[in-house]
Amino acid sequence: MPVLERETFASRLLTWYDQHGRHDLPWQQDRTPYRVWVSEIMLQQTQVTTVIPYFERFMARFPDVASLAEASQDEVLHLWTGLGYYARGRNLHKAAQVVMAEHDGRFPVDSLEAMAQLPGIGRSTAGAIIAQSTGQRAVILDGNVKRVLTRLQAVEGWPGRPAVERELWQLAEHYTPHDRVVDFTQAMMDLGATLCRRGQPDCPRCPFHDVCLAHASGEQRRFPESKPKKTTPLRTTRMLLLRDAGGRVLLELRPSTGLWGGLWSLPQFDNDQDLGRWLDEHAPAAERGTPQTSFTHVFSHFRLEITPVPASVEHMDSVSEGWRWYDPQTPDSVGLAAPVKKLLQTLSPFTLSPPAGP
Incomplete structure (x- = not known):
């Protein structure tokens, strides 16, 4: 009553x-x-x-x-x-x-x-x-x-x-x-x-x-009573930080539904092997760096452990639809996943070192 x-x-x-x-x-x-x-x-x-x-x-x-x-x-x-x-x-x-x-x-x-x-x-x-x-x-x-x-x-x-x-x-x-x-x-x-x-x-x-x-x-x-607790699962991903000679970063458009749907993100991979195979296919001349320190991004129903993996490449063949080069120093007006935006903001300008002389 x-x-x-x-x-x-x-x-x-x-x-x-x-x-x-x-x-x-x-x-x-x-x-x-x-x-x-x-x-x-x-x-x-x-x-x-x-x-x-x-x-x-x-x-x-x-x-x-x-x-x-x-x-x-x-x-x-x-x-x-x-x-x-x-x-x-x-x-x-x-x-x-x-x-x-x-x-x-x-x-x-x-x-x-x-x-x-x-x-x-x-x-x-x-x-x-x-x-x-x-x-x-x-x-x-x-x-x-x-x-x-x-x-x-x-x-x-x-x-x-x-x-x-x-x-x-x-x-x-x-x-x-x-x-x-x-x-x-x-x-x-x-x-x-x-x-x-x-x-x-x-x-x-x-x-x-x-x-x-x-x-x-x-x-x-x-009051109100809490939702019955469940163990929050932990997922892991590798995010590829691939930069070209001008310091631009390669981004991919996420599917319209699901995690970060419709946003631009760094290419994601379940493991190092998948990341390596992608580089071998799309950027075979790329040089991989040492993986950066992992960090955790918390969602409402799971936690995502992200490991950024830096790499650099002089050039790539034309980037297909759903991919773009992004300049962190002059950012485009595009939707970015929050941890990706945070990562991009930490990047300093750079250009690839010229080849060593004879």
Whole structure:
């Protein structure tokens, strides 16, 4: 059973929000479905402070859905580089093209179902876009809202389980008012982000501390329950740092799906033997250097141990489609996998040494 009636809950929350909520975020200015949509996608699993500069650069380059739809995926992912979860950027680009092709350039904010069918937009994100950009009543259930409701009602079980998620949707539906929906949805997200935090909830300042069931039992840190743990697997890869006489680095375009889909990366190999065979076939005159120190890049579901292997070559035959030479000193506007971008930034200018004289 909900601990409060809808009107009481909304009144308490909005009173707190009017005094303590966030009112000056970039996407709160000139609210349009497009701007709200971009911000909501960027904010998925990413903190506000990280998103703000990316959002502002994105809006400067793509001020509307038409300009985003017309852009190349390379340029979109270039502006996304560093935000992680690159499928979000690819889906953003695809959704913009769908909006232009199938909805005459207008987001279908009059239909939750139509919004949720756009690439990368689920039920909660669709609700947030509709509520935030139009003021229509729409229910949201992002990570922050799940945490607030789970603690408020002491909801047992991992929120990712279907039965638990259904219960949370019912609670979210119960508490969402018909008035001031723009402020209410923002307030729910703000409450979870600033007070009802994951590790250190600030219960004394919460407008619901006197009715929160988790707080009453002293178990607020137990909620929401964590996903059942699995051993995080470790994978390994060799990344080839092949440079030509001008110091340029050879990059390959990753497949459109999977790890770093659609991004440019260093050529990757499972082992030294595969790397050597590739060099023998494509750059037989290349000179291999000593492998550099390995480092680990952490993904949500596995860890990747990367060993950079430097090599140099005077020249290669023409580079085929899906490959390019990249100059770290004058970088192109292309999307790069985060560890690759980091590696490229550490490279100093060089040219191959001339052959020794007789």
